[in-house]
Amino acid sequence: MQITVIKGTGRYLPHRCVTNQDMTRWMETTDEWIQQRTGIEQRYWVPEEGGVGVSDLGLEASRIAMARAGWKPEDLDMIIFATLSPDLFFPGSGCLLAHKLGLTTTPALDIRQQCTGFLYGLATADAYIRSGLAKRILLVGAEVHSTGLDISTRGRDVAVIFGDGAAAVCLEPMETDAKAGVLASCLHADGSLAESLMAYAPASRDNPRISEQMLREGKQYPVMDGRNIFKYAVRRLPEVTAEVLKKAGLPLSAVDLFIPHQANLRINQAFAKAMELPDEKVYHNIQRYGNTTAASIPLAFDEAIEKGVIGAGSTVMFLGLGAGVTWGAVLYRFPG
Ligand SMILES: CC(C)(COP(=O)(O)OP(=O)(O)OC[C@H]1O[C@@H](n2cnc3c(N)ncnc32)[C@H](O)[C@@H]1OP(=O)(O)O)[C@@H](O)C(=O)NCCC(=O)NCCS
Numbered sequence: 001m002q003i004t005v006i007k008g009t010g011r012y013l014p015h016r017c018v019t020n021q022d023m024t025r026w027m028e029t030t031d032e033w034i035q036q037r038t039g040i041e042q043r044y045w046v047p048e049e050g051g052v053g054v055s056d057l058g059l060e061a062s063r064i065a066m067a068r069a070g071w072k073p074e075d076l077d078m079i080i081f082a083t084l085s086p087d088l089f090f091p092g093s094g095c096l097l098a099h100k101l102g103l104t105t106t107p108a109l110d111i112r113q114q115c116t117g118f119l120y121g122l123a124t125a126d127a128y129i130r131s132g133l134a135k136r137i138l139l140v141g142a143e144v145h146s147t148g149l150d151i152s153t154r155g156r157d158v159a160v161i162f163g164d165g166a167a168a169v170c171l172e173p174m175e176t177d178a179k180a181g182v183l184a185s186c187l188h189a190d191g192s193l194a195e196s197l198m199a200y201a202p203a204s205r206d207n208p209r210i211s212e213q214m215l216r217e218g219k220q221y222p223v224m225d226g227r228n229i230f231k232y233a234v235r236r237l238p239e240v241t242a243e244v245l246k247k248a249g250l251p252l253s254a255v256d257l258f259i260p261h262q263a264n265l266r267i268n269q270a271f272a273k274a275m276e277l278p279d280e281k282v283y284h285n286i287q288r289y290g291n292t293t294a295a296s297i298p299l300a301f302d303e304a305i306e307k308g309v310i311g312a313g314s315t316v317m318f319l320g321l322g323a324g325v326t327w328g329a330v331l332y333r334f335p336g
Helices: 031-038 054-069 093-100 114-130 153-159 191-196 212-217 226-248 265-274 293-306
Strands: 002-012 016-019 042-045 078-082 108-111 137-143 165-175 181-189 197-199 222-224 257-260 315-322 326-333
Touching: 002 054, 002 114, 002 181, 002 293, 031 265, 054 093, 054 137, 054 165, 078 093, 078 114, 093 108, 093 137, 108 114, 114 137, 114 165, 114 181, 114 293, 114 315, 114 326, 137 293, 153 222, 165 293, 181 226, 191 197, 191 226, 226 265, 226 315, 226 326, 257 265, 257 293, 293 315
Parallel strands: 078 108, 078 137, 257 315
Antiparallel strands: 002 165, 016 042, 137 165, 181 326, 197 222, 315 326
């Protein structure tokens, strides 16, 4: 039987550490408010003067992941790049990353699935690999939020949450009879809630897509109905957990570590409570990085491996909910 395994992982954070205290220079907020509502203490942002795009962060993370996998760029059959903050409106950042890796013909697919971009990417890569359409896939989740946030008091509910960063995983097939690799995936979307978390412009339904008036109104910035997203996440995450376990034919107790999207510490604590999970079974690092959207799950995964929390034989569940809204879960077991 052919399964999909993760051969190497890597992460990269820009160097500018922005603390909650730093935020108080730009907006009316407090360290206490941010920590109490979100758990976040600091995040990393690209340099204020610009010049660093999401493919640059993705490149650094990819280099680390590929070195650990023992791959060279020319070994890649495909790049999947998950981001909601592409370097350009088009073409996709996967094309830019391929070019930065020195590749000239390798297919590159961008995924615009926001916080579940990694989950959608992993399920897609697994399907390509198991069907034999591709052998070696580089999956990247990366974001540069900081250049697109309203850091005045008007945008404070959103601006304090998001961080920049990137993480990458290398995926390849393995021939085995063992129950390992990507065990099951469940993906969902409900566009009726699109306006609960969105950035309006540039908008192809408007002509022009972006105008001075839109800029004045802040239509280029993300807006969020935080309470609605919170409620929806707390309902959908337990549901999709049960669904993916059922699909894989495994009990909840078979999962060694849950790696939820790092949207808000309180959401993930509510998930743990609803599922009656002990603290050590749910991984958190939002305190240090903020919400890095498509990068958040692979970033936490890479960190958990490095810390030795998971390794050979461990079973991990990746799960999350975000803009779209989209939500999903993927179960993965390291080969023993
Ligand atoms: C965003 C979130 C932290 C806001 O917390 P909340 O308890 O819902 O707070 P509210 O939005 O109701 O705002 C409460 C008050 O705090 C204020 N506030 C908002 N942001 C603030 C900030 N950064 N600092 C200080 N006060 C702030 C609001 O203006 C409001 O003031 P008011 O009562 O005088 O009107 C919370 O809703 C949340 O995390 N939701 C989930 C969001 C999420 O996960 N998004 C990512 C999905 S991928």
